[in-house]
């Protein structure tokens with residue numbers, strides 16, 4: 492276990508400041524993500540050096556299409572997530588019981604060594620939400636930089652300013668999920684403030700970090716023309732050069748009753764984005 496970086500103490504309780512949930516955590520309890528625990532008045536990461544997935548992927552699988560094209564990236568992720576999306580496509584690792592935390596130690600040195608041995612150009616912090624394993628990600632990112640490797644976050648964009656400022660020092664590219672409108676974030680993602688995600692997207696862009704956006708389309712939930720237009724207009728107002736990926740959703744986790752997103756819906760979203768002037772519009776899972 493590693494003491495967490497982003498929290499404050501309140502007597503024997505702690506407030507986690509890694510993401511905007513800002514969990515108030517009593518002794519022997521974990522925060523919403525299940526992997527940050529108050530032990531005797533200090534907050535600890537339960538997943539430091541404990542990835543549940545380590546894979547070599549084409550960078551396009553993140554998806555990142557307009558940066559380091561046609562290279563491989565070493566992808567890592569631990570258990571736990573600060574969101575509870577009803578449609579989570581990775582729920583086997585994002586939703587956890589603490590007893591299930593993978594116990595094999597894989598240090599940042601090993602991760603960087605694996606990336607170099609396998610001719611990867613970058614390391615991606617992905618699969619679940621890197622904010623919840625930020626201590627492990629940061630150590631790996633620092634070492635990656637020293638070894639001329641790039642760092643990529645695939646994120647829901649709900650990290651606090653403190654986290655964003657710290658990771659920005661070592662971050663080269665990001666894919667942020669922009670999932671739907673305000674009500675969708677409250678109901679389907681589970682009580683999340685969309686404005687915080689949007690503010691972070693703007694901040695990341697202003698910092699000059701390469702950014703791409705993914706919008707997973709769930710038939711009947713976030714596929715109204717108006718919902719897609721809202722996302723597209725938000726991005727276009729920042730820059731029409733920001734790539735967007737519309738991806739298909741399949742029945743999963745709490746949404747087992749849905750149908751896979753229609754190809755026609757994905758095509759319609761692409762058309763809307765192109766009509767609004769976005770220059771790099773892609774589709775995925777089709």
Ligand code: SF4
Nearest residue numbers: 507510513514522524
């Ligand atoms: S990172 Fe986890 S513990 Fe910290 S505020 Fe977010 S959900 Fe809560």
